[in-house]
Amino acid sequence: MTLRTLIYGARQIVTVTRNNDEKFLCGKDMQAIGIIKSDTVGLSLMIENENIIAIGTDDDIARQFEGIEVDKKIDASGCCILPGFVDAHTHPIWAGDRVHEYAKKLAGATYMEIMREGGGIGFTVEKTKLATDKELLVSLVARLKRMLQAGTTHVECKTGYGLEWPDELRLLKLLEQARSHVSIGISITYCAAHAIPKNRTAEEMTEDIVNKQIKALKKFIDSKEINVNDIDVFCEKGVYDIEQSRRILLAGKEIGLGINFHGDELNYTGSAEMGADIGARAISHLECISDDGIRAMASAKTFAVILPHTGYLLRIEMPPVRRMIDAGVPVALGTDANPNAFSSAMSISMNLACVLCHMSLEEALVAATINSAAALGISDKYGSLEVGKKADLIICRCPSWEHIIYQFGDHAHLIQYVLKHGAIVYAKAK
Helix, strand or coil: CCCEEEEEEECEEEEECCCCCCCCCCHHHHCCCEEEECCCCCEEEEEECCEEEEEEEHHHHHHHCCCCCCCEEEECCCCEEEECEEECCECCCCCCCCHHHHHHHHCCCCHHHHHHCCCHHHHHHHHHHHCCHHHHHHHHHHHHHHHHHCCEEEEEEECCCCCCHHHHHHHHHHHHHHCCCCCCEEEEEEEEECCCCCCCCHHHHHHHHHHHHHHHHHHHHHCCCCCCCEEEEEECCCCECHHHHHHHHHHHHHCCCEEEEEECCCCCCCHHHHHHHCCCCEEEECCCCCHHHHHHHHHHCCEEEECHHHHHHHCCCCCCHHHHHHHCCCEEECCCECCCCCCCCHHHHHHHHHHHHCCCHHHHHHHHCHHHHHHCCCCCCCCCCCCCCECCEEEECCCCCCHHHHCCCCHHHHEEEEEECCEEEEECCC
16 A cells, blocks of 8 residues: 655755765765755655655645645645654663763763773673663663654664673664664664673683674574674773774674774774774774774775764763864764763764864764765665655754754754654654
C-alpha cells in the first residue's frame, strides 16, 4: 500500500547537499550548503512511503500531484525543514551515574587520574554488570527517545561497558532489542577494547579480543542474531597502544566490520596516521592529532568525528578543526553521549563546535548531517533532503534554520515535528 505525506507552507528547506552525487562535503564545500527559501511562497516536500519523492514550491508540488491522493498533510507554515541529525559517536548503554567524578573534574582531576583511582570507564563497567537486562534496556530506550525528540534520527551506539565477552555480548543483544522499542535508527559499534579490565593487561585483552571475542562475534553476525556495523578501540597512552589497536581493528575488518575508533585524544599516539593507513572510515576525538595525521586523513578521506562536548567537560584543548577542514579532512560530529559527557542533543554539540572549534554554522550543520551519515557509511540514504533518500527530517518553527544552533539548548521549543522514514515519531505538544 502506498502512503503519501505532504509537508507544505515551509519558509526554508535545507537540503544540505546541492546535488545527488555528494555523499559528503569537505573543505570549502562545507560552507556552500543547499538551501531552498522563499519569503513569498510556501515550500513543499512530498513523501511516498519512506522516501522523499519531490521538493518544490507549494504550487509546483500541487500541480505535479494534482488528482493524486495524499494520506497526510503537515502544515509547516513559518517553519524550516532540515535533515534529521545523525549522531556519529555515543556510548548510550550503561548503568550508574558519575556525578561524583564531575565534581572531581571541576576540582582539577584529569580523566586518567580518575581512571587510575578506579573511576571512569571501570566504575561504569562495574555498575553496568550489576544492573539487570530490564534496567539497562529501559534506561537505554529512554536516552534514545530523548535523542529522537532533540532531532537525532540516526545514532551510532557503542558497547564498551562490558569489556569481557559475556558482558559485551549482553550489551550487543540489548542494543539489538532497542530497535523494536524506539523509532530512531541505530548503527552498532563493538567496543570491547574501551578499557583494560581489572587483573588483565592490555596485551592479554588484545589477544582475547582478536582470538576469541571477534571470532565469537562473527558467529552471531552470521546467524543474523545481532547486526554490528563497526569496530572501535580506545587507542591511548595507558590503554591500547598503536600496535595493539591496529591488530584489534584489522581483526574486526577481516570479519566485515568498518573501522571507527577513538584516537589521539589525550595524547599523541599516531592514531590518525595508523587509521588512515589501514582504511579506517572514521576516527573520533583527535585533540592531539599531528600535522602528518591531518595530511594522512585528508588523503585517505577518513572522517574526523569531533566531540566538542567532551573537550568542554574535560577542559582539554579542542581538536584543530580549522586545520583539518582547510586540509580537506571530512569532519563529522557526535555528542559522545555517555556518563562522562552527559548529553543527548546534537544542536548543543553544533553550538559548541561553532564556539569552541571555530566552525561556521554551515560547517556544523554539514558535520551533524551528511558527514556524520557518511562517517557511519549510510549517506546513500540519510543525512540530506534529496529525492530518493529516506524521509528523516525535523520541522522547526523559527525564522531561519540557523536558530537550531543559535538558540543554545532551546531545541525543545523549536522542534515541532520529527519524522523517521516518513512517519511522525515526535510532535511537540500544542
